[in-house]
Amino acid sequence: DAGITQSPRHKVTETGTPVTLRCHQTENHRYMYWYRQDPGHGLRLIHYSYGVKDTDKGEVSDGYSVSRSKTEDFLLTLESATSSQTSVYFCAIRSMDLPGELFFGEGSRLTVL
Amino acid sequence: SQQGEEDPQALSIQEGENATMNCSYKTSINNLQWYRQNSGRGLVHLILIRSNEREKHSGRLRVTLDTSKKSSSLLITASRAADTASYFCATDPNNNDMRFGAGTRLTVKP
Numbered sequence: 001d002a003g004i005t006q007s008p009r010h011k012v013t014e015t016g017t018p019v020t021l022r023c024h025q026t027e028n029h030r031y032m033y034w035y036r037q038d039p040g041h042g043l044r045l046i047h048y049s050y051g052v053k054d055t056d057k058g059e060v061s062d063g064y065s066v067s068r069s070k071t072e073d074f075l076l077t078l079e080s081a082t083s084s085q086t087s088v089y090f091c092a093i094r095s096m097d098l099p100g101e102l103f104f105g106e107g108s109r110l111t112v113l
Numbered sequence: 114s115q116q117g118e119e120d121p122q123a124l125s126i127q128e129g130e131n132a133t134m135n136c137s138y139k140t141s142i143n144n145l146q147w148y149r150q151n152s153g154r155g156l157v158h159l160i161l162i163r164s165n166e167r168e169k170h171s172g173r174l175r176v177t178l179d180t181s182k183k184s185s186s187l188l189i190t191a192s193r194a195a196d197t198a199s200y201f202c203a204t205d206p207n208n209n210d211m212r213f214g215a216g217t218r219l220t221v222k223p
Contacts, residue, residue, distance in 0.1 A: 033211065042119075042201060042215035043156070050209055058210060090155055092211075100144050100205055104155030 003027045006091050006105040014113050019078040021108050023091030025071075031094035032074040033102065034058075034066065036087040043090065049074055081112045118214050119202055125220040132189040134217040136202030137182075143205055145178055147187050150199045150216070159187075159200075194223045 003026035013019055023032060031050055035043040035058075045058030047066040055066050063085060067075045078085055089108045095101040120135045138145070144163045148156040162169045162178045162185065169176045175188040189196055199216045206212060 031209070035213070040215060043213040045210055045212060048210050056209070059212070092156075094211075100146060100161060100211070101158045102146075102148075102156070102203070102211055104157070106155050107153075 004091060004093055004103055004105045006089075006108045008108060009106065010109050012111045012113065013081055015082055016080050019081050019110065019112075021076045021089055021091075021110070023074045023076070023105060025074075025093050027093060027103075028071055029093040029096060030071075032068065033092040033094070034064075034074065034076045035090045035092065036060065036085075037090060037107075038087050046076065046089075078110075081110075083112050086110060086112045119200070119217045121217060122215070123218045123220070125222065126192055128192060128194055128221055128223050130192055130221075132192050132196070132219055132221070134187045134200050134219070136185045136187070136214060138185075138202070138204050138214075139183065140204075140206045142180075145176075145185050146203045146211075147174075147176060147185075148201045148203060148213075150201065152198075156201060189219075192219075192221045194221050197221045 005024050007022045033048040034046040037043050044060045046064050049055045049068040065077045091105040092102040118137050144161050146161045147159045150156045160171045160176050162176050173190045178185045197220050199218045201213050201216045203211050203213045
């Protein structure tokens with residue numbers, strides 16, 4: 001068990017509303033990632049963090065922002081949700097024992113109506 | 114754009130047969146990894162092969178890496194119904210982020 005939890009696990013919201021997804025880890029790992037998964041696209045990187053207050057964009061960052069004020073929490077925010085952001089969102093943390101190995105959360109399914 | 118591309122997109126075999134999935138990538142890498150995802154769950158790491166390795170084994174899994182062709186293959190021998198899942202390759206082109214392909218959906222029929 002990698003000690004990573006996502007919340008909420010399911011959310012239905014309306015277009016234009018703000019949404020925040022939370023990723024919490026108990027492993028004190030430096031690297032944390034947010035991916036979205038859509039049919040036919042696999043996993044696409046949204047943002048990642050390499051330390052407290054250190055974040056960088058991934059390949060599909062438009063419409064998303066992140067924050068990491070403490071090691072254990074990495075927040076993903078949709079300032080104004082759109083239907084195209086309906087997806088399953090996965091958080092991952094990077095193992096320090098085996099460089100490169102990611103541990104994933106169970107996912108957050110977001111539906112934007 | 115995605116770094117890795119798996120082939121085939123879907124594969125259906127009988128229990129006991131071997132399953133081979135391929136991955137191609139675009140840029141130089143430090144290592145290549147394979148992950149498995151059961152329906153509705155998060156991804157689970159299977160195996161990592163470093164750029165200076167050509168082949169690696171783990172139980173019924175065999176991974177090969179050809180850096181000159183920028184490709185890798187995952188072989189699952191003597192497949193079981195429980196191997197039914199989606200399989201993804203992942204690479205780290207920038208040493209910070211991890212990029213995944215679209216995956217191969219494997220169905221093993223009992």
